[in-house]
Amino acid sequence: MERKVSLSPVFDARAAEAKWYEFWERSGYFIPSPSPEKPPFSIVIPPPNVTGHLHMGHALNLTLQDIVIRAKRMQGYAALWVPGTDHAGIATQNVVERQIAQEGLSRHDLGREEFLKRVWEWKEKYHRRIVAQLKRLGASCDWTRERFTMDAGLSRAVREVFVRLFEEGLIYQGEYIVNWCPRCETALADIEVEYREVPGKLYFIRYPFIDNSGFLLVATTRPETMLGDVALAVHPEDLRYQKFLGRKVRLPLLGREIPVIADAYVDREFGTGVLKVTPAHDPYDFEIGRRHNLPLVRVIDSRGFMTAEAGPFAGLPREKAREEVLRALEQEGLLERVEDHVHAVGHCYRCGTVIEPLVSRQWFVRMKELARPAIQAVAEGKVVFVPERWAKVYFEWMENIKDWCISRQIWWGHRIPVFSCTDCGYTFAHREDPTACPKCGGKVVQDEDVLDTWFSSALWPFSTLGWPEATEDLARFYPTSLLVTGFDIIFFWVARMIMMGLKFMGEVPFRKVYITPLVRDAEGRKMSKSLGNAIDPIEVVEQYGSDALRFALAWLTVQGRDIHLSMQRIEAARSFVNKLWNASRFVLMNLDGFSFLPLEAMDLDLKDRWILSRFHKVLKASTEHLEALEFGEFVQLLYDFVWGEYCDWYVEWSKDDLYQGEEKVRKKTQNVLLYVLSGLLRLLHPVVPFVTEEIWQHLPAPYRESESVMVAPWPLQEDRWFDDSAERDIALFQELIREIRYLRAELRVPPAAESTVWLNCEDDGLCALLSSHKRYIEQLARCSVERVAKDLSRPRHVALGRIRGVDVYLFIEGVVDVTLEAQRLAKKLLALEQDLERLRKRLDNPDFLTRAPEEVVEEEKRRYLEAQKELGRLQRLLESIQ
């Protein structure tokens, strides 16, 4: 069978990407095999925000998931990757609010229904965009199973979960102080608050006793909240203040009389040791207030403005109120001093606004009870974190878990399915929307709030598979096999999925959690739009191709360190893809007269046995790395093998056979080339799916084992191809070739000129090996090996080279520069002497001889003898030229 192949010298990534993704999807390859004998392997995608755009973190995440899922598919699993998107409550609502703000409108102008209509429109538009971006990366998701956190099925799951938790008393409503974003105008969960160190001030304010017998000095960072003070507190054992307990002070500016109380929470060391208590605006003051039955005085409203309670400051925004309060205090001489003070201030994780702790009525989930089995499951290894250390982070949080505030005062999300009767006041959760009060038949109204977006995310691994229906998918693919996500959402998402999975499925949601590193820029800074250092993955795909990006990301993914992504690294990856492409072109362009031969039927020579040995070792090691989710090591091994062994040596040596070998030899080498290439394409396919598919499609049968590399079987690894002796021999040839190349380069032999070389070997075995394969040397060192013998005497006009066991005599034009020759050899001699010295020291140490393992001692002795022999020969060689 003859094939004429003409392929461009540069891989056309763009054309391949469009062509092959469409082909794979059309062929149904992304859909897991229904065949029951195939074991299941499943991943659910961390659903990207529907209105978001793909950033490098996603690209990394998706690449790693795709690598695993593609490999598992080839390894014979029914591999399912469930795609989907998240409605991302606050984030999405904010985006749409900003958009309508450009029309001069607020959501309240539109009304709930109209506003939600706009969000849904937005969602449709951006959903298409994000899906298109996933596809460009090559993600082999099963799009027939795509889900959205607010689609009908998932909404049902959310409602089912809520109602069950409600009925079990695990969801409750209460009036508590919560983190409030005055810009988003909603409550936030504790973990949705980001604390940032900001330089601030500590203000020392005098609170005069009502009998004017002096004052207490209080330090605060938030003077405006003093308007809501209801007490001063000191530590009960603080001797400085005990005498004031029970007395009253006058609240500056407002004149309210407030008591001095004792509470152990107060830190005697901080400030003056006197704490102003503002239960309505500080979480810990709230607790103190409860303990002491103090009233709540709200001076800041839900939009961050001062309330009527703030007296003369009513209506001011909180920042302005601070200034005014300070000015007023100063005027009254009550502001004693101001100190610089750095402290952590909470910000909204969605919009960055400073959080205002406010008291409001919210829904909470009791977490302790849910957390207990989830802690146990991880402790027992039912869920394994990779890298392991993240389990510690998980435990730490879970063991100190607080109740979860799940209500949000926004419109975009799952409406809380709690209804109350306007007539009798009966409040209940319900799976369907009720038409009337079940108690009195009166009119019911639904709670206005929606659920935290993470509530629906927590159900993702089973809701996407059809729960609460008992679907086949659920039975087959739950628990899922692997979750790939970032450490930043271990609390938000991973922990909650484990809790909910155990609660509602009675089983963990995934067996393994792979925590990806963070993608940073080349300088190690977080990639962000504001820094302008973000590399847009889609732009990279446009410029370098999806394969290059995927390869670069996987290459950099090693345990225990963030990724520093640079364009240089992406270029290097692109170069590799092109290298693979060109090596394949070479193989495909040299298939004249090809016909298939099984390896067993071939007359394999040294280089063939070597490359097959190396291939099977690499196959074994790389497969193990992949199984262990060591992506960087997996990729590095293949990179080194493809470039440093297959291309640099085997392909080069094969040229003799292909260009001038007899037919039998040519066929043999064609088959070895194809055998290894076909294996490499399959090994590399999970990382670089497009280029491997493009090449695969050009492979001759039977190396193209299937209609697509995507559904080809993983290469079969066989130890019987391991051949240490061939590897040792080839290593010698490589060493020798490098020595001759080195001499030629040093002596400035014109690259086109062919050198004459004699090889003086120290034993017959070496002679036989080198002379029988002297073409290996001639091919790659551009020389003619005229003589290979033992005890060759050194001719005049040669440059001297030396590797273990072999003197190299390289014939040169004109006079030999003895000084240079001596320098070169002396360099080697020095290295050898140092080696010998180090070995001698070790062997002279009786402790080493007695305590080191025997094989180490033997090895060192062997090295010593070899080095000694080598040194002798080298010295004689050096003497002979002087």
Next chain:
RNA sequence: GGGCGAAUAGCUCAGGGGGAGAGCACUUGCCUUACAAGCAAGGGGUCAGAGGUUCGAAUCCUCUUUCGCCCACCA
């Protein structure tokens, strides 16, 4: 305040109890019929510092320094 991670070539990083590695960058020479996104050769490092364990430490332990991250109720 507690915890975690990192420090190795100019840069980005692998490795890991017994001979210092890669990519990029750099120097030199090559458009050699797969590839100049390439080929060949070369220079370059007290493996952060100090102790300790060990026959042997870049590697394990302790401390220190620097950087980064997470958690935490000092207003």
